[in-house]
Amino acid sequence: MFNFIKSLIGAESYLGIDIGTTSIKIAEISMGQIRPKLSNYGILESYGHLDRLNDAIQTNSLKIAEKETAELLKLVLAKLKPKTNYASVSVPSFSAFITLIELPKMSDADTAKTVSFQLSQYIPLPASEVAVEWFKVGEKSDEKGFDKQEILITSIPNEQIKRYQNVFNLAGLKLKSLEIESLSLIRAVAGADPTPTLLVDIGARSTNIAVSEKGFLKYNYQTDFSGGSLTQAIASGLNINVRRAEELKKQKGLLGGRGDYELSTLIFPLLDAIISEANRARENYDKNNEHKIERIILSGGGANLLGVDKYFEKQMNLPAVVGSPFSKIDYPPAIDPFVKDLGPTLSVAIGLGLREFI
Numbered sequence: 376m377f378n379f380i381k382s383l384i385g386a387e388s389y390l391g392i393d394i395g396t397t398s399i400k401i402a403e404i405s406m407g408q409i410r411p412k413l414s415n416y417g418i419l420e421s422y423g424h425l426d427r428l429n430d431a432i433q434t435n436s437l438k439i440a441e442k443e444t445a446e447l448l449k450l451v452l453a454k455l456k457p458k459t460n461y462a463s464v465s466v467p468s469f470s471a472f473i474t475l476i477e478l479p480k481m482s483d484a485d486t487a488k489t490v491s492f493q494l495s496q497y498i499p500l501p502a503s504e505v506a507v508e509w510f511k512v513g514e515k516s517d518e519k520g521f522d523k524q525e526i527l528i529t530s531i532p533n534e535q536i537k538r539y540q541n542v543f544n545l546a547g548l549k550l551k552s553l554e555i556e557s558l559s560l561i562r563a564v565a566g567a568d569p570t571p572t573l574l575v576d577i578g579a580r581s582t583n584i585a586v587s588e589k590g591f592l593k594y595n596y597q598t599d600f601s602g603g604s605l606t607q608a609i610a611s612g613l614n615i616n617v618r619r620a621e622e623l624k625k626q627k628g629l630l631g632g633r634g635d636y637e638l639s640t641l642i643f644p645l646l647d648a649i650i651s652e653a654n655r656a657r658e659n660y661d662k663n664n665e666h667k668i669e670r671i672i673l674s675g676g677g678a679n680l681l682g683v684d685k686y687f688e689k690q691m692n693l694p695a696v697v698g699s700p701f702s703k704i705d706y707p708p709a710i711d712p713f714v715k716d717l718g719p720t721l722s723v724a725i726g727l728g729l730r731e732f733i
């Protein structure tokens with residue numbers, strides 16, 4: 376977590392802002408009577424990307440179109456009318472460098488020295504161009520019985536941070552902190568649960584695959600096979616335009632009846648590609664850890680694909696559920712009928728907002 380405003384006393388609520396490829400999600404979180412509550416939320420979807428693939432809010436080239444993004448943010452904020460302008464933003468994993476290293480067990484001071492000495496090996500940019508953070512995320516004994524500690528090193532290019540600061544300034548927001556999206560997601564849907572969990576966030580442009588244990592991020596991968604790939608496969612398989620393909624996907628998912636058989640046969644190969652990446656992450660984790668991955672939590676808009684949890688469960692032979700960030704917070708009763716559908720989309724934004732309260 377990269378903090379920019381350190382002494383903040385008394386802000387009543389915070390905005391968690393997730394700027395995705397195709398949508399902006401905002402969750403306003405405040406403290407309820409006994410636990411944090413979602414006081415408001417906003418989602419702005421941009422459909423431009425369906426017609427023109429380059430028309431995305433966030434692109435893989437580490438760039439966000441600053442002015443345009445700020446304008447879109449202002450649109451959502453005008454509707455949301457938040458009670459605060461303090462906001463945290465999530466950074467997609469593809470904009471960050473995330474590495475897990477193992478070091479012998481040693482004092483915190485020695486660990487700090489060793490990590491900073493070795494940093495340049497793990498970060499492909501000069502130290503002056505990145506903001507680096509590291510955390511101890513676990514301890515274990517290796518095969519020879521030596522005590523080891525696991526250190527997660529994360530870094531974000533300064534250039535990227537500056538872009539977010541610009542966007543937020545333009546939108547009239549105060550950027551309080553910036554966090555890699557997997558960390559927000561873990562807080563929202565896995566919490567400090569000791570069960571090693573595979574988190575699969577199926578977005579529009581990429582799928583983020585993370586492993587969490589006791590609330591810590593242990594591994595992070597990503598793949599370009601994503602919700603958008605499913606739509607593309609349907610569009611070319613049925614020879615229809617992408618908008619129609621997107622509608623069909625959302626309407627029928629994998630659960631279409633007779634006659635919709637073709638739709639699921641078009642979707643399966645792409646889902647299998649995501650699953651094969653998820654399996655790679657799982658194998659990597661299981662190989663290095665005594666306590667194996669026991670469950671899968673799905674999130675991102677793609678987790679709304681009807682039947683996707685059962686499909687993951689069957690193909691990976693692990694229990695799979697769609698993550699529900701709303702189980703950890705209070706929310707206005709009026710949104711009760713929608714929380715199931717909103718959960719996957721809002722997970723990262725809620726996790727970010729929650730950071731100030733748990």
Ligand SMILES: Nc1ncnc2c1ncn2[C@@H]1O[C@H](COP(=O)(O)OP(=O)(O)OP(=O)(O)O)[C@@H](O)[C@H]1O
Binds near residue numbers: 581626677720
């Ligand atoms: N009901 C649904 N069924 C199937 N797919 C859905 C459904 N609702 C949304 N999606 C898909 O979810 C994707 C958007 O998810 P999300 O909002 O998490 O993406 P994003 O955060 O903008 O993208 P990224 O994380 O890749 O930058 C789109 O591909 C969309 O088609």
Ligand SMILES: [Mg+2]
Binds near residue numbers: 395396578579675
């Ligand atoms: Mg996303």
